[in-house]
Amino acid sequence: MLKNYFKIAIAVLKRRKFFTFISLFGISFTLTILMVTAAFIDKLVNDNYPDRKRERSLYISGLEQRGKESMNGSSLSYYFLTHFIGSIKTPVKMAFSTSSDGTNTYINDKKIAISYKYVNNEYWEILEYDFLEGKAFTKQQIDNAERVTVISDDLKKAYFGVDAGPVVGKYIEADNVKYRISGVVKSVPSTAHKFFSDIYLPYTVSKSSYKNKDYGGPFSVILLAASKEDVPKMKKEFDQMAKKIPMSDKQYDHLNIHADSYLESYVRTGNEQRSGMAYAIIALVSFGLLVTILPTLNLVNINITRIMERSSEIGVRKAFGASSKTLVYQFIIENMILTFIGGIIGVVLSVISLKLINDAQLIANLNLGLNFTVLFCALIMCVFFGLLSGVYPAWRMSRLNVVTALKAQ
Known part of the structure; x- marks a missing residue:
């Protein structure tokens, strides 16, 4: 038929x-x-490049404080993520980084627009970038505020030339500061905004102070559980901790902060009372x-x-x-x-x-x-x-x- x-x-x-x-x-x-x-x-x-441990991770992009006549939303401060988020026990690692910001660099009178972000050492342990040369900077280098950097393959080609040989140990200038290159990674598309950058720097070399005790700051966080099965436990512990966070100012009476799956974090809107899904x-x-x-x-x-x-x-x-x-x-x-x-x-x-x-x-x-x-x-x-x-x-x-x-x- x-x-x-x-x-x-x-x-x-x-x-x-x-x-x-x-x-x-x-x-x-x-x-x-x-x-x-x-x-x-x-x-x-x-x-999932470079975020290959996504099923074991939760993502925290920011917080929001609300009052009857006021509202304040922002990313997280170093104080907030170490004092509050760092207090929970389930995560085995905590990566934090700033969003990509832009600056210019010059080589042979040629201007190159670049993006940069600041990260901690566990950023490299949670996220699995493909290193084409060298390796990530270490915790000791971060603690010593050494001016070292990991750069993307695209920036290497733009700055040193397409036919450039190994560049580990060489210096690259960004925002009038010279950084020694410790590694070169496979480039990330700009659509992966959580992980994209041309250069990655130790958060301790940031020109702005990261030691204030405000809640708001430049950082977002990735929490890594020991296994996929521990993720619900980690989320529950995070939510319990979040309920105990005091307001930073008397004008606020409610604080919203969420540890999301990757997709939820990607579509979360400015209204932090609900997911953007x-x-x-x-x-x-x-x-x-x-x-x-x-x-x-x-x-x-x-x-x-x-x-x-x-x-x-x-x-x-x-x-x-x-x-x-x-x-x-x-x-x-x-x-x-x-x-x-x-x-x-x-x-x-x-x-x-x-x-x-x-x-x-x-x-x-x-x-x-x-x-x-x-x-x-x-x-x-x-x-x-x-x-x-x-x-x-x-x-x-x-x-x-x-x-x-x-x-x-």
Whole structure:
């Protein structure tokens, strides 16, 4: 039966080639947009370089203090993370770092814009950067406030040249200060904002004081549990500790701080009373509906036109005993075949589009690709697209009166 439906579907598609082209173009173009978007989101969410211990980690980006007439939100101070967060026992390591900030450096009268961030020694123990040269600076070097740095491979090429040999032990100048290079790491795309930087510096060489006792400061934190099974225990202990933190000022009466999973921390909004996960899901669903609704309506109209052209065929089949259910089933199968052909074209166009995007290096070090997750999303969209655009026309077809359909002959 399915084989016959397939033959009929191909014959129908060949009958009106212009309508077929319009349908396939709408389906494949829509799926290409959705697949490229899915590949980008998948890269943001699932790429685990250099954060390969994600399933054992919790992320703390900042805190928020609220009062009846005031609110203050910020990242964390060194005092806060050592005095409060450092008091919990479950984590085996605690990495902290500032967000990337920008400055300029010069080499041979050429200005190079660079980003930098300050980190502690356990940052290198939790996060597994690929060292192409050298190694990370040590705790002793941090305690001694030595001017050492780890740089990215991209900065090495920009500063020393593409053909430069080993640079460990050499000096690089940033913000009018010279730092000795201790290691070179594989570059991180800027979309991984928690880990991206051109140079990584010991937090003790920061020009701003990190020893004040304010709650707010420049740092975010990653807590590492001994095992995946200890993560709920670590989160529970953190939440218990957070409830006991006193307000830093009398104008505040409530403090919000969260130890999140990676995805929750990525989408957390400024409203720290709730996760941004719901907003992210709503935004993605709204985008998907916005992209698919117009092509779907267009395909529905084309399918209805096709049905009206086949009214005599439908009338004859009904006259010879074909049930409405059988006709609906046949038309939905035909529409699904059309959709999957468009889906195959969409996959090919997506591969081409992703290659062009990667070659253009619109975002440095961000290489997008199709994997099982993205292809599964494409399959779901094909099924959704096929059903959504086929059910109503099929229902219209099933309602055709036999006499009226035969008169259309």
